[in-house]
Amino acid sequence: MAHETPRRRAHTYLSGLLFVVGVLHFVAPKLFDGIVPKQLPGEPRAYTYGSGVAELGVATALAVPRTRRFGGWLAAGLFVAVFPANVQMTVDVLGNPKSSPAFKAGVIARLPLQIPLIVAALRVARR
Template sequence: MTGTPHRLPAALAALLGGAGVLHFVAPRPFIGIVPRSLPRPEALVALSGAAEIGCAALLAVPQTRRVGGWASAALFVGVYPANVSMALRSTARGSRRPVWYRVVAWARLPLQAPLVLAAVRVARRA
């Protein structure tokens, strides 16, 4: 994610805000990727959705942008195990996921690093 100093926080806020809302509007896909070793997937999805909305709000306000950037970076790192779980489950024996889903699931993994770096950049520039 690149852009001017004002566009990057707005882009991250939009991404996080949209994803956060989806956690509440359509939670099933998110519940399905919570690692099986974690308890109460429904509660974790609600918690991560609220965290995403909170990070989006922090990024949207210049006075809280530094905290929002660091919180967003931590959140991106924290949800990474769910992305790994999604990728692994998509190619597990017996999985009936279509090929496009498998490609997206695995392609998401390296995309997390630029998101973390973008959030750190926002925090440092704030």
């Protein structure tokens, strides 16, 4: 479309982000296993692969015009669902004396970034 704005292309950005992160769940699963909240039952790898499949599915739904609105709702839900893993990562990093101050600041700053992702997903869903 000739008049697409960055706001109008939110589905493209979200789809790309979710696709890359979804693939990473399979390429480097250990990174994700470590942030699965310890309170969850079962093996972390199952959650890593399950969330990777979910991210790839939502990325696909956002990329396909026919399912894009539904993909927006799915993306918003996914961003909310993975927030506890982001919190777990922050707790782990802050509790690790080997983590640099810059890395600690980065994981803290990352938490509120979920808000614009959720807002963007909801905009796609409401279009």
